[in-house]
Amino acid sequence: MYIKYWSRLHRLSSHGQGIVSLSILFERLLQQQEPELWIHCLNNNIEPLRIAMPWMVQAFSGFLIPEQLLFLWDLILGFDSLLLLPLLAASVFSLRRENLHRILSHDSAETILSDLSTIQVVPLLQMALAQQTG
Known part of the structure; x- marks a missing residue:
């Protein structure tokens, strides 16, 4: 899988x-x-990629609970594609959009997005894919 x-x-x-x-x-x-x-984000010097990069580089390992991480990795294997990583990362931002709109600094954004333990991978990706096709 690494190779x-x-x-x-x-x-x-x-x-x-x-x-x-x-x-x-x-x-x-x-x-x-x-x-x-x-x-x-642009107006408040919040850099979304700086927050999402570790998620993608680690394929969300260490960020999602093990059950959800395995769901994600199963989907990557099933679709034979890493494109699910940026899709999930963008969807996490969408999920937390209301809280993100209230903050004015990059540090606050990192705090809001630091805990992904409640993320449900499959429903979030289904929602994102429905947006892309609809």
Whole structure:
């Protein structure tokens, strides 16, 4: 699993599912899904990628509870794609959008997004995919 997937997250490359491409996709998804939140972040020097990067580099390991982490990894294997990582990361921002709109600093945003223990991977990804296709 490391050679096929995780190694792409730990080195810079031009691979379509490498960390650089996933980072760009995360930012585009967040801009598309949450344009007002994106502008709020820009206006308040909040860097969403700086928050989401560790999630993606670690494939959410250490951030999600084990059961949810295994659901995510099963989906990555099933779809044979790391594209689910930026999709989930952007969806976490969408889920916490109301709280994020209330803050004015990067540190506050990190605090709001530091605990992912309540995240339910499958419903969140289903919602995100429905938004993308609808």
